[in-house]
C-alpha cells in the first residue's frame with residue numbers, strides 16, 4: 001500500500017541536534033510512519049534531493065491572534081517553515097471580548113497600540129475564549145499554542161474597574177475560574193504584561209494587578225503543566241521591582257519577552273543570561289525570547305529620538321522654524337558637541353555611529369541618488385562633515401525624508417550571538433505586532449541562514465535544534481522531532497540557499513502581497529501530514545491544531 005506522502009532523497013536533520021543522514025520520510029494521515037530507505041511509493045511524493053528535511057519550526061512568541069483570521073494560511077511565518085506559533089502573548093489577545101462597550105473599547109485601543117492599527121473588532125466573530133478557539137480551529141494552516149491573556153480576562157471580569165484598581169477577592173476568584181476554563185479548553189498557559197514593563201503597555205488593565213493576582217492566575221495554569229509568559233524582562237534584574245520574587249512563586253515554565261540588549265545597557269544581556277542560568281540551576285524553568293536581529297527604527301525629523309535629551313535639541317525640536325534652526329551652523333556645532341559629550345551616558349539613547357543611519361526614503365527626485373545610503377556614505381559623496389551631510393539632506397528635501405536607525409536594540413552582534421547560542425533563549429518573531437518593523441518574521445530562517453551558514457555561529461544541526469526540538473521540549477510539545485509516530489510537521493529546505501528577505505528597506509505598506517512573500521530555499525512545509533506550502537505558494541488546506549491536549553505531551 002502506498003503511503004500518503006513520501007519525502008524522498010533528502011538529508012534528514014531530525015531536530016535533536018544529532019548529525020543529518022540520508023533517508024526518506026513516509027507520512028500517513030497526520031503522523032510520520034517511517035524514516036529510512038526504500039519505503040515504497042507515496043500517493044504524493046516530494047523529491048527532496050539536495051534538501052534538508054527537518055521538523056517544522058516553532059515560533060515561541062507571536063501576536064498573530066488577529067493576523068491568523070486575516071491570513072489563515074499562516075502568513076507571514078508559514079512561508080519560512082514555521083508550523084507552530086504561540087499566540088496570546090504579553091497578556092494581549094482578541095478573546096475573551098468584554099461584554100460592556102467601554103472595556104471593549106479599551107481592549108481594542110490597547111491592541112492597536114501594542115499590535116498595530118490594523119486591529120479592528122468588526123472582524124471579531126466571537127465573544128468568549130471558547131468561541132475564539134472554535135472559530136480558528138479548522139480554519140488555520142499552522143498549529144496555534146494559545147495563552148490565556150491577562151488583559152482581556154481582567155476586562156471581562158472587572159469591566160471599567162480593570163483599569164482603575166487592584167482586584168477584590170471575588171474578582172480574583174472569577175478570573176481564576178476563567179483561566180481554569182481556558183486551560184480546560186486548550187490554552188498552554190497564562191500571559192501578562194505587569195506594571196513597570198515596557199512603556200507601550202503602561203496603563204493597560206494587566207498593569208493594575210498586584211503580583212499576588214499574577215501569581216495566583218499563573219499557578220492555575222501551572223496545575224495543567226501550563227506556562228507563564230510575561231513582559232518586562234529587564235525587571236528580572238531589578239530586585240526592587242519585585243519581579244524576581246514573583247517569578248520564584250510561580251510554578252512551571254516561565255518565558256520572558258524582550259530578551260534584548262537595550263540601548264545603553266550593553267552589560268544587561270550577559271547579566272540576564274547568567275541570571276537565568278542560575279535560576280535554572282535552582283530548578284526555576286526561566287527562559288527569554290530573542291528576536292535574532294539588530295532592531296531598526298524608522299524616524300522623521302520630528303522624531304529624531306537619538307537626539308532626545310540633548311539640551312540644544314530639546315530647545316529647538318518643537319519650534320515652528322525648525323528648518324532655519326537646523327541650518328544654523330552654531331546650533332549644529334552645539335548639537336554635535338552635546339551628542340559626543342552625552343554618548344555612553346544612560347540618560348541618552350545609545351549612540352552608535354552615523355553609518356547606522358540610512359536615508360530610506362527621499363522625496364525630491366534630484367536627491368534620489370542618496371536614497372538607501374547611510375549618513376557616512378552621503379558625507380563622503382558630498383564631501384561634507386557627517387553632521388552637515390545629515391542636516392543638509394533633511395533641509396534640501398524640505399524635511400520630508402524618512403530615515404532608519406540600525407541598532408535601536410541588539411546593536412552589538414557579538415552579544416546577540418551569545419544570546420542566540422545560550423540555552424536560556426527561545427527564538428521568536430513577535431509577528432502580528434509592530435508592523436513598522438516588519439521583517440522579524442524570518443527569525444527561524446535567520447538562525448539557519450545568517451547565523452549558522454554565514455556567521456558559523458553553530459552547526460546546521462544545532463541551528464535546526466534551536467528552532468525545533470529545543471523549544472518543543474521546553475514548551476512540552478509533542479513536536480520538534482522527526483521520529484516515527486510523531487505528528488508530521490515537516491520543512492524541506494535548501495540549506496545553501498535558505499535566507500530571510502531582510503533588506504535595508506522596510507516595506508512601505510504591509511499588504512497581502514508583502515505578507516505572502518516566500519523566501520528563497522524553502523521547498524515545502526507540511527503541517528499534520530498536509531502540505532501547506534509548496535514551491536513558493538500556499539495551499540488552501542487548514543490542518544492546524546489549536547488545543548494543548550492535541551499539541552502537548
Ligand SMILES: [Zn+2]
Nearest residue numbers: 089090257430
Ligand atoms: Zn509580545
